[in-house]
Amino acid sequence: MRTFSRNVMTAMVILVASPVLALAAPGAVALDSSIKLDKITTVNGQTTHEFVAPQKVVPGNHLLFVTQYRNTSDKPVDHFVVTNPVPSPVALESVGADNFEVSVDGGKSWGKLAQLTVTKPGAAMRAAQDADVTTVRWVIPVIAPGASGTLQYHAVVR
Amino acid sequence: MKRIHNLFAAGAATAALAGANPAQAAGTLAGTLIQNTANATFSSGTSTSTIQSNTVTVKVDQLIGVAVTTLTSTPVTIGTAPAVLIYQVTNTGNGPDTFDLTGAPNVSGNQFNATLQTVAIDTNGNGVYDAGVDTVITNGAASQTLAPDASIKVFLLASSPTTATDTQTSQVRLTAVSVIGSGTPGALFAGKGTAGVDAVVGTSGGTANALANLIASLANVTLTKSAVVADPYGGTNPVPGALVTYSIVAHVAGSGTAGSLTVTDAFPTGTTYQANSMTLGGTALTDTADADAGTASATGITVTLGSVAGGTADKTIAFKVKIN
Numbered sequence: 001m002r003t004f005s006r007n008v009m010t011a012m013v014i015l016v017a018s019p020v021l022a023l024a025a026p027g028a029v030a031l032d033s034s035i036k037l038d039k040i041t042t043v044n045g046q047t048t049h050e051f052v053a054p055q056k057v058v059p060g061n062h063l064l065f066v067t068q069y070r071n072t073s074d075k076p077v078d079h080f081v082v083t084n085p086v087p088s089p090v091a092l093e094s095v096g097a098d099n100f101e102v103s104v105d106g107g108k109s110w111g112k113l114a115q116l117t118v119t120k121p122g123a124a125m126r127a128a129q130d131a132d133v134t135t136v137r138w139v140i141p142v143i144a145p146g147a148s149g150t151l152q153y154h155a156v157v158r
Numbered sequence: 159m160k161r162i163h164n165l166f167a168a169g170a171a172t173a174a175l176a177g178a179n180p181a182q183a184a185g186t187l188a189g190t191l192i193q194n195t196a197n198a199t200f201s202s203g204t205s206t207s208t209i210q211s212n213t214v215t216v217k218v219d220q221l222i223g224v225a226v227t228t229l230t231s232t233p234v235t236i237g238t239a240p241a242v243l244i245y246q247v248t249n250t251g252n253g254p255d256t257f258d259l260t261g262a263p264n265v266s267g268n269q270f271n272a273t274l275q276t277v278a279i280d281t282n283g284n285g286v287y288d289a290g291v292d293t294v295i296t297n298g299a300a301s302q303t304l305a306p307d308a309s310i311k312v313f314l315l316a317s318s319p320t321t322a323t324d325t326q327t328s329q330v331r332l333t334a335v336s337v338i339g340s341g342t343p344g345a346l347f348a349g350k351g352t353a354g355v356d357a358v359v360g361t362s363g364g365t366a367n368a369l370a371n372l373i374a375s376l377a378n379v380t381l382t383k384s385a386v387v388a389d390p391y392g393g394t395n396p397v398p399g400a401l402v403t404y405s406i407v408a409h410v411a412g413s414g415t416a417g418s419l420t421v422t423d424a425f426p427t428g429t430t431y432q433a434n435s436m437t438l439g440g441t442a443l444t445d446t447a448d449a450d451a452g453t454a455s456a457t458g459i460t461v462t463l464g465s466v467a468g469g470t471a472d473k474t475i476a477f478k479v480k481i482n
Contacts, residue, residue, distance in 0.1 A: 028202060031211035033194045056346060057192070058221035058358050059185020059252050067196040067211060080200040087193055089186040089218060143200075151196075157218060158186045 028073025029080065029143065038062035038154070061157045063090060069140075070148035080140040082151055083107060090155035091131035100153065101139070104132040131158075184306040188220035188253030188352045220351030222336045223250035223360040224257055226368040229285070229311065233327065235375035237414040240275055240317040242287045243370035245332040247301065248309035251360060253352040257334040260298045261314040265369060269326035272316035272372055280311035287313040300337055316372065324376040324412035324468075333367035340364025377416040377468040380409040383423070398481050402429065406475045412468035419466050421475055424458035429479035436461070436477045 037054035040047060040062065051064050067084055071077050085107075086092055092102070094113070101110045104118055116128035138151045186192075196211040229244040249255050259279075263272040278292040279301060292313065295301075301310055316330055338357045339347035341364060351357035384407075389400040396402065406423060410416050425431050436443040436452045436459055443452030443461070453460045454477070461475050 029198065029200060029207075029209060031196055031198050031209050033196050033211040033214045035192065035194050035214045035216050054216045056219045056356050056358055057216050058219050058360070060221075063192070063216070065194050067194075069198065073202070075202055077200045077202050080198060082196050082198040084194070084196045089190045089192050157192070 028071060028075065029077055030070045030072050031082070032068045033084075034066045034068075036064040036066060038064055057157060059157050062093065063155050063157065065153050065155060067151045068148065069143070069151070071143040071145055074145045076145060077143040078141065080143050081137060082140070083135060083137045084151070084153070085135050086133055086153075086155060090157050092133040092136070093154040093156055094130050095154050097130070097136075097153065099138070100136045100151070102128075102133045103135040103137070104128045105134065107135045107137075110137065184223065184250055184252045185221065186218050186252060187306060188218055188251075188355050188357075190218040192216045192218065217355060218252070219355050220253035220255075220338070220357040221251050221360045222255060222338055222340070222347075222357055222364045223252075223362045224248065224255070224334050224336055224364065224366045225250050225362065226332055226334050226366040228332075228368045228370045230370050233371035233373040235414075236272060236316060236318045236322075236328075236372045237375045237377075238318070238417050240315045241272070241372055243314045243316060243330055243332075243372070244280075244285065244287075245312045245314070245368055245370065246309050247304075247312055247332075247334045247366075249304035249306055250362065251336070252306050253355070253357070254303050254305055256300045256303050256337040258298055258300050258337060259295065259312055260333045260335075261316075262331045262333065263316055263328070265329040265331055268328040270319055270322035270328050270374065272322075272328055272330060273319060274314060274330070275317050276313070276315035278313040278315070280313065283311070285311055287315065301334070314370070318374055318376070322374040322376065324374055324378065324414060326374040328372040328374070329369040330372060331367050331369050333365060336364040338364070375412070375414040377410050377412040377414040377466070379416050379419060379466075380411070381421065382407045382409065396481055400481045401432070401478055402481065403476055403478050408463060408466070408473040408475070410466045410468050410470060415465050415467045416463075417465050419463040420460060421463060421473075422458055422460045423475075423477075425479055428482050430482055431459075432478040432480060436475070438475055439473060 035054055036051040039050040039052050067082055102113050103110050104116050113128055117125050118128045118132050119125045136153050193213050193215045195213040199208050225248045227246045229246055234241045261274045261277050263274050276294055277297045278294045281292045314330055338350045341359050343359050343361050345359040347357040384405050386403045387394045387396050387400050389395045389397050408421055434445055438451055443450045445454035447453045451462045459477050463473055
């Protein structure tokens with residue numbers, strides 16, 4: 001999993017997130033979503049990726065969906081499950097997808113992509129593909145007090 | 159960093175998920191909102207909690223794209239009548255756009271340059287130019303607004319210059335340019351997209367063109383006139399009283415057709431036309447204007463041959479005059 005420097009991340013949140021941060025948590029975890037644009041630059045055959053605030057987004061662009069969590073309490077948090085629906089205008093990309101479970105049926109069943117199948121009306125059952133993914137989730141057994149982390153998935157604008 | 163970028167897979171996926179999002183070859187429509195909200199559940203001690211993150215929204219901008227193809231794949235023959243060349247212009251962008259349509263008959267390598275007569279949009283969508291039905295536009299003027307993935311057929315009517323010769327070839331180009339903007343891919347036109355979103359020039363550069371082929375199909379008409387004199391003394395001297403039989407051979411060559419071919423010839427001064435002496439291919443023609451092809455007046459003859467295709471047998475017209 002990629003990580004970002006804290007300063008850069010904070011700047012991104014200010015740029016792209018609504019001013020209202022995580023809803024008041026009945027528990028003790030703060031959750032923050034953001035979207036970044038994967039700005040791909042190729043110079044002399046060297047491709048570099050820069051994750052920037054999405055000033056302009058068009059079909060074919062690659063996006064990074066980021067969820068940050070932080071245990072704001074002084075007690076450990078157990079069985080932390082983050083569910084992140086994949087917006088319909090984008091398709092999941094396989095890079096980094098080994099780090100989370102996916103669902104191709106809106107969250108009814110979960111697994112690694114290779115274990116899932118898709119049956120569309122009038123079509124034979126087939127193996128699920130990246131673009132079939134409707135939801136992703138991460139399961140974190142325990143978050144220590146004050147601990148934080150970043151969860152993310154890549155997707156391309158359809 | 160290792161990444162796999164597979165735009166084709168993304169496109170295929172769009173079709174696969176047609177239920178979730180309308181299938182668009184052009185991609186997600188401009189103005190669509192992409193929203194990200196995460197939910198989480200966790201337990202702490204004996205309590206279980208559910209929380210939701212903030213929602214981040216990104217609006218999809220307009221990608222400008224256009225494609226032009228030629229629907230007339232084989233060369234269109236151009237002769238005395240204008241040739242109709244058919245093109246298709248497709249909005250490959252993800253938002254509504256209009257396109258300036260410019261026909262250009264001067265293309266490098268042409269053996270002749272046709273004359274552009276008419277630019278028209280196939281209003282009734284039947285793929286055939288219907289004069290008076292299809293919308294004629296000024297060359298270079300804009301199309302109607304095309305929805306993403308929508309296409310129109312565009313007709314260019316071209317006529318042959320007099321300098322063209324049979325079987326010469328030529329090309330005519332149709333260029334479509336996005337009215338929103340064109341230029342280097344990635345160029346930004348702030349606020350120019352649908353509903354005020356930003357517009358970004360796509361890989362097409364916001365412009366596209368296609369060439370359609372013409373081949374001249376023309377007819378060359380050659381008239382050859384000859385005379386045979388028969389004098390009253392059994393000789394061939396052009397003396398008063400001698401009969402002169404004029405023959406005019408009309409030869410039509412080329413792959414085209416000579417339309418409305420009419421042969422006229424004036425009687426030489428000092429001669430008198432011999433009434434009803436005209437023949438066409440050996441068949442007698444009357445002098446009066448009637449069902450047959452020939453007419454004789456006081457001054458000359460007129461034979462109407464009509465449309466004669468190149469390569470058909472020569473037409474021989476003959477008539478007699480007497481030297482006064």
